[in-house]
Amino acid sequence: MEKRTRIDQVLATKPIGEIITVKGWVRSFRNNQFIAVNDGSDFDSLQIVINRESLSSDTLKKIHPGAAVGAKGTLTESQGRGQAVELKADELIVYGEADPETYPIQPKKHTKEFLRENAHLRFRTNTFGAIFRIRHELSYAIHKFFHERKFYYLHSPIITASDAEGAGEMFRVTTLDPNNPPLTTDGQVDLKKDFFGRETNLTVSGQLEAELAALALGQVYTFGPTFRAENSHTSRHLAEFWMVEPEVAFNDINDNMDLAEDMLKYLINYVLEHCRKDLQFLHNAAEKEDSQKPKNQRPDMGLIDRLEFCLEQDFARITYTEAIDILMNSKPNKKKKFNYVIEGWGADLQSEHERYLVEKHFKKPVILYNYPKDIKSFYMKVNDDNKTVRAMDILFPGIGEIIGGSEREENLDVLKSRMKEMNIPMEELYWYLDIRKYGSCPHSGYGLGFERMVQFVTGMSNIRDVIPFPRTPGNASF
RNA sequence: GCCUCAAUAGCUCAGUUGGUUAGAGCGGCGGACUGUUAAUCCGUAGGUCCAAGGUUCAAGUCCUUGUUGAGGCGCCA
Numbered sequence: 001m002e003k004r005t006r007i008d009q010v011l012a013t014k015p016i017g018e019i020i021t022v023k024g025w026v027r028s029f030r031n032n033q034f035i036a037v038n039d040g041s042d043f044d045s046l047q048i049v050i051n052r053e054s055l056s057s058d059t060l061k062k063i064h065p066g067a068a069v070g071a072k073g074t075l076t077e078s079q080g081r082g083q084a085v086e087l088k089a090d091e092l093i094v095y096g097e098a099d100p101e102t103y104p105i106q107p108k109k110h111t112k113e114f115l116r117e118n119a120h121l122r123f124r125t126n127t128f129g130a131i132f133r134i135r136h137e138l139s140y141a142i143h144k145f146f147h148e149r150k151f152y153y154l155h156s157p158i159i160t161a162s163d164a165e166g167a168g169e170m171f172r173v174t175t176l177d178p179n180n181p182p183l184t185t186d187g188q189v190d191l192k193k194d195f196f197g198r199e200t201n202l203t204v205s206g207q208l209e210a211e212l213a214a215l216a217l218g219q220v221y222t223f224g225p226t227f228r229a230e231n232s233h234t235s236r237h238l239a240e241f242w243m244v245e246p247e248v249a250f251n252d253i254n255d256n257m258d259l260a261e262d263m264l265k266y267l268i269n270y271v272l273e274h275c276r277k278d279l280q281f282l283h284n285a286a287e288k289e290d291s292q293k294p295k296n297q298r299p300d301m302g303l304i305d306r307l308e309f310c311l312e313q314d315f316a317r318i319t320y321t322e323a324i325d326i327l328m329n330s331k332p333n334k335k336k337k338f339n340y341v342i343e344g345w346g347a348d349l350q351s352e353h354e355r356y357l358v359e360k361h362f363k364k365p366v367i368l369y370n371y372p373k374d375i376k377s378f379y380m381k382v383n384d385d386n387k388t389v390r391a392m393d394i395l396f397p398g399i400g401e402i403i404g405g406s407e408r409e410e411n412l413d414v415l416k417s418r419m420k421e422m423n424i425p426m427e428e429l430y431w432y433l434d435i436r437k438y439g440s441c442p443h444s445g446y447g448l449g450f451e452r453m454v455q456f457v458t459g460m461s462n463i464r465d466v467i468p469f470p471r472t473p474g475n476a477s478f
Numbered sequence: 479g480c481c482u483c484a485a486u487a488g489c490u491c492a493g494u495u496g497g498u499u500a501g502a503g504c505g506g507c508g509g510a511c512u513g514u515u516a517a518u519c520c521g522u523a524g525g526u527c528c529a530a531g532g533u534u535c536a537a538g539u540c541c542u543u544g545u546u547g548a549g550g551c552g553c554c555a
Contacts, residue, residue: 031514052512065516082515102488106505107516110489113547126516168554205555230553231479243555339551351551404555449555462548474546 001070001093008042014085016075022046022087023070023095025124028107029063034080037069040123043130043277047078047086055092065107066098066124112465119469119478127285130278131466134271135454139223141270142244142450145263146221151246154213154220156206161198162428169229170201171239202227207445208379208432210247211408214443215435221246223450231473235462236400236452240471247445253381253390253407256444257367260394260403261315263448264365268307271457279304279457286459299398300363303459306397315365320388321345323368326361327353348375351400358395366395378418379432380406381442392446399456405446412436 004023024039038045073089115122122128175195182193206222226243283303369392380389394403409415454466464470469478
């Protein structure tokens with residue numbers, strides 16, 4: 001059969017009267033006559049109208065949802081109502097059958113949980129087609145945003161030797177035989193005999209490496225997989241996820257917040273402009289689902305309205321201290337409705353507090369900054385008050401923390417004493433300290449959880465539904 | 479890691495105080511149908527009630543343990 005024309009092109013250009021060939025997968029077969037074929041290039045399918053007499057009954061029997069087909073014929077204006085054009089097929093080939101007795105994706109409503117167990121096939125549904133097209137556009141938009149601003153894409157290593165970052169539990173990387181590892185004379189596993197001659201792990205963050213590059217290239221960003229061996233069971237955690245980490249020399253905490261807010265708005269706007277059909281479907285599907293819920297659990301806004309609202313609003317920017325004041329004076333705190341009642345300054349904010357600030361008090365994205373130094377990482381710049389550090393977290397409705405970042409401590413002595421306080425081994429991170437020794441300067445950066453961004457933009461409540469093959473504790477299928 | 483809930487047909491679920499042969503919708507299969515929109519109509523098949531143990535005359539239903547899933551918390555992005 002001839003080369004195919006993509007269905008998105010057919011629908012966009014509508015070359016009526018021309019003979020074209022399309023190839024894709026059957027979504028439905030109606031009235032023994034109409035085949036909805038989707039090739040993934042567009043949310044919409046193309047209706048193929050077959051001539052039953054010209055097809056063998058053998059071929060007809062093979063047309064079922066999920067089958068791969070090719071059709072050649074004349075594009076015509078549709079006589080029916082649901083579509084502008086359709087393809088009158090003269091030839092139809094079934095490339096691959098899909099036995100309806102066993103094919104799990106039938107034209108009916110399936111739950112997200114069921115489709116998650118069939119993650120290899122869920123791309124063929126409307127919902128996941130839309131999600132993964134949007135995921136692509138979003139990752140493209142990230143590169144576009146940074147490229148337009150003269151950032152360099154830095155490929156930070158996946159395998160790292162430092163286990164000193166304190167960013168979470170790590171996955172060990174080894175080629176040693178677990179049943180029979182080489183031992184030292186005192187009976188310990190001899191890591192000198194391991195592949196790299198030392199203990200290695202999968203990266204938990206590209207930040208430290210990004211800092212090295214930023215202090216020469218000026219502004220860089222990483223965008224790659226990140227691994228955390230935390231035993232997290234929530235709808236917003238994965239063991240393998242993708243993170244975007246810009247790092248900019250000479251930026252202070254305020255520049256950092258500006259960059260993050262600009263980026264988030266750019267991404268939201270990009271998706272609104274480029275993924276309209278997919279977004280509209282997800283918007284409608286969510287609306288339908290929400291209408292089943294009790295009134296107090298329904299969101300105030302639909303998906304698209306929520307995204308547009310985010311674009312129009314300046315994000316609220318408040319210090320940790322101001323946040324504590326708001327929370328101390330809040331109804332749920334006074335009435336002890338919080339599981340963790342805020343007693344005073346210094347308390348770590350729980351997700352219920354973050355959710356109150358974002359969803360009840362401000363009702364828009366919130367940037368919290370200047371946290372107590374005791375609850376934050378060693379590399380964050382200590383303020384003059386010597387009590388707080390220039391950390392910032394961006395909180396989104398429904399998602400929680402979507403970005404975490406800071407201005408970095410560029411003063412060698414202060415950094416060293418912070419590392420000492422927090423038991424971070426300095427010898428191992430000599431290269432990180434060298435940056436403060438030679439040509440140190442103020443610099444800032446943050447990490448964006450890419451899947452959390454996809455979650456926000458698609459309105460998916462579970463992070464496992466916005467990554468093709470989710471890795472979570474006890475699950476690495478596919 | 480902690481807490482809560484769930485598991486019944488391919489899917490989504492119902493199944494009363496423990497009581498005869500386990501129910502529906504969708505999907506499947508067979509048939510009808512040349513303007514359908516997850517088509518419709520008629521007919522039909524389909525079950526190790528998550529697993530193991532226990533209580534009982536009797537367990538889908540009660541108890542214990544385990545497995546898997548969902549939600550919440552912590553860790554964070």
